[in-house]
Amino acid sequence: MTALPWREMTRLTARRALSAVPVLLVVTFGVFAVAAASPFDPVKAYAGTAALGADQETLDRLRENLGVDRPFTARWWDWLTSALGGDLGRSTVMRQPVAEVIGERLVWSALLCAVAFAVAVLLGTVLGVLAARRPGSLLDRTVTSLAYALEAAPVFWIALLAVWLFALELDVLPAGGLTDTGSDRVTFGQVAGHLVLPAGVLAVSQLPWFTLYVRQGVGDALAEDPVRGARARGLSERSVLLGHALRSGLLPVLTLIGSRVPELITGALLVETVFSWPGIAAATVEAATSVDFPLLAALTTLATAAVLAGNLLADLLYGLIDPRVKLNEM
Amino acid sequence: MADTTAVTKTKTKTGPGAGPAWRAHGAARRSTHTLRLRISATLVAVTVLAVLLVPPLVRLDQQAVDLAAKLLPPSWSHPFGTDDVGRDLLLRCVYGLRVSLLVGVVAALAATVIGTAVGATAGALGGRADRVVMRLVDTFSSVPHLLLGVFIVAMFRPGVWPVVVSVGLTHWLSTARIVRAEVLSLRSRPHIDAAVSGGASRWRVGVRHLLPGVLPQAGLAAVLMVPHAMWHESALSFLGLGLPTHTASLGTLIQGARGSLLAGQWWPTLFPGLFLIIPTLAVAGLAGVWRERINPRRRSELTL
Numbered sequence: 001m002t003a004l005p006w007r008e009m010t011r012l013t014a015r016r017a018l019s020a021v022p023v024l025l026v027v028t029f030g031v032f033a034v035a036a037a038s039p040f041d042p043v044k045a046y047a048g049t050a051a052l053g054a055d056q057e058t059l060d061r062l063r064e065n066l067g068v069d070r071p072f073t074a075r076w077w078d079w080l081t082s083a084l085g086g087d088l089g090r091s092t093v094m095r096q097p098v099a100e101v102i103g104e105r106l107v108w109s110a111l112l113c114a115v116a117f118a119v120a121v122l123l124g125t126v127l128g129v130l131a132a133r134r135p136g137s138l139l140d141r142t143v144t145s146l147a148y149a150l151e152a153a154p155v156f157w158i159a160l161l162a163v164w165l166f167a168l169e170l171d172v173l174p175a176g177g178l179t180d181t182g183s184d185r186v187t188f189g190q191v192a193g194h195l196v197l198p199a200g201v202l203a204v205s206q207l208p209w210f211t212l213y214v215r216q217g218v219g220d221a222l223a224e225d226p227v228r229g230a231r232a233r234g235l236s237e238r239s240v241l242l243g244h245a246l247r248s249g250l251l252p253v254l255t256l257i258g259s260r261v262p263e264l265i266t267g268a269l270l271v272e273t274v275f276s277w278p279g280i281a282a283a284t285v286e287a288a289t290s291v292d293f294p295l296l297a298a299l300t301t302l303a304t305a306a307v308l309a310g311n312l313l314a315d316l317l318y319g320l321i322d323p324r325v326k327l328n329e330m
Numbered sequence: 331m332a333d334t335t336a337v338t339k340t341k342t343k344t345g346p347g348a349g350p351a352w353r354a355h356g357a358a359r360r361s362t363h364t365l366r367l368r369i370s371a372t373l374v375a376v377t378v379l380a381v382l383l384v385p386p387l388v389r390l391d392q393q394a395v396d397l398a399a400k401l402l403p404p405s406w407s408h409p410f411g412t413d414d415v416g417r418d419l420l421l422r423c424v425y426g427l428r429v430s431l432l433v434g435v436v437a438a439l440a441a442t443v444i445g446t447a448v449g450a451t452a453g454a455l456g457g458r459a460d461r462v463v464m465r466l467v468d469t470f471s472s473v474p475h476l477l478l479g480v481f482i483v484a485m486f487r488p489g490v491w492p493v494v495v496s497v498g499l500t501h502w503l504s505t506a507r508i509v510r511a512e513v514l515s516l517r518s519r520p521h522i523d524a525a526v527s528g529g530a531s532r533w534r535v536g537v538r539h540l541l542p543g544v545l546p547q548a549g550l551a552a553v554l555m556v557p558h559a560m561w562h563e564s565a566l567s568f569l570g571l572g573l574p575t576h577t578a579s580l581g582t583l584i585q586g587a588r589g590s591l592l593a594g595q596w597w598p599t600l601f602p603g604l605f606l607i608i609p610t611l612a613v614a615g616l617a618g619v620w621r622e623r624i625n626p627r628r629r630s631e632l633t634l
Contacts, residue, residue, distance in 0.1 A: 163592075
């Protein structure tokens with residue numbers, strides 16, 4: 001392995017960070033515009049049932065205190081400037097600052113997504129290679145049809161059935177949460193046990209896409225000249241498959257890994273909700289159900305940033321793995 | 331100009347080397363092909379007929395509550411069993427599919443109209459307008475679909491229309507990209523040059539020569555979008571943000587079955603999910619055949 005092209009990588013990262021600025025500006029602006037068009041009234045939400053008996057003057061004062069009497073562009077600008085200082089507002093549903101909510105929950109979501117994605121990548125590669133080895137064989141057809149069926153199955157449905165099977169019928173895994181009820185300490189063993197089902201389901205939801213792409217990539221590579229050349233030289237099947245076909249077949253797949261972040265977030269939204277996993281995706285759903293705008297706005301922005309980071313990662317990987325690609329031309 | 335080269339690049343990628351050299355050939359290929367077509371077409375037909383005909387023809391009330399018959403496992407009188415207040419699940423599923431399918435079709439149509447309009451405008455205008463529009467499309471697609479959908483629905487719920495709007499507004503991006511690429515590749519074809527040098531107006535070139543070339547691709551995208559939109563709707567409903575409970579969709583059914591699932595009854599969860607999977611697979615099968623018809627060289631995998 002040659003030395004990494006740090007200079008080019010840093011330059012690409014810096015360029016992407018710069019181009020992320022307008023994207024995030026537009027997205028946050030859009031978020032505030034949608035909220036402004038919404039019939040939902042933040043004052044009534046804040047005051048709750050107390051708003052029913054309150055007179056107009058009190059409501060107006062509350063509106064002024066909450067700062068929602070001004071046009072949404074001004075509120076957007078205020079939010080933006082204070083967000084740069086680390087103040088994202090206060091979440092009404094969690095009753096704590098938004099930044100704190102994110103800080104507490106981000107690590108659990110990251111853990112869940114990382115484990116699930118790693119499992120999906122490993123398992124997907126194995127299954128994809130096995131399927132591509134003998135196209136049309138029983139194994140290939142089984143893997144392919146299973147992949148299509150799983151791709152069509154809604155992830156929350158799989159999650160519920162998994163809860164039923166593993167937590168209720170077999171009673172081998174906990175049905176949800178981060179730790180057992182009644183235990184207030186977060187230990188490694190507890191978390192690992194509670195992680196298996198959600199991470200497994202999330203991995204299964206990402207698996208079909210990965211398996212099918214690896215199968216396609218390796219299958220195409222097996223029909224190409226370098227592989228035929230390797231076969232003609234009498235290399236072992238193993239080194240043909242793993243050394244030649246897999247290496248060139250995985251290339252297009254690796255570059256797409258980073259672009260799977262949106263699907264991963266979508267999956268996490270549903271899986272965390274089913275398993276009451278205390279991550280930010282579950283918090284997003286809670287924020288949405290109780291129209292907690294500050295939290296929702298911050299989490300939407302965060303997700304957008306994650307997607308952009310994923311795209312950058314994809315391009316960096318592409319440039320590192322494929323010698324034909326020049327990072328400074330991206 | 332960079333855009334047209336990008337298009338030709340993806341075209342050459344599907345050359346003979348990348349083609350189906352390693353897949354089944356000849357008669358074997360054709361027979362799996364027709365089999366797939368037949369099964370998919372039958373399933374789609376059955377789904378559509380069931381959804382259209384069962385409500386007017388079957389004189390059974392899907393909301394008929396029978397507490398004596400609650401949570402019965404699947405049997406001959408109730409093939410899918412009954413739910414926690416004794417309603418027949420088969421009937422509930424058909425009605426749920428009806429709602430989901432309707433929402434899916436309307437949302438997919440909306441998304442296709444938006445996507446085709448945006449993509450065709452960007453492709454036909456070219457230059458700066460194209461760059462600005464495509465940059466906006468990129469920006470839009472950096473927000474995860476379901477998250478954006480959740481946000482829109484949260485701000486405008488409850489009701490059916492927020493769901494339709496949210497699904498429509500989050501799904502037009504891929505159509506816009508496909509249509510734009512198609513318009514760009516069409517623009518460089520000789521018959522367009524001929525029409526332009528023959529003095530045809532911009533409008534005439536657009537409507538008579540570009541649109542017919544774009545429609546098959548846009549139609550394919552629209553058909554593939556229906557299951558996607560259904561999935562999206564059921565996810566929103568499952569999160570409790572979608573359709574109100576009195577207009578039960580498949581997602582609402584699964585959401586409502588959570589209580590019985592935790593008590594050990596699996597059937598109220600299993601069957602609505604199957605009703606989502608089967609039409610999705612059938613539509614994907616049909617669309618795969620369609621895609622090979624309009625573009626025989628393009629790979630037919632991986633578009634669900």
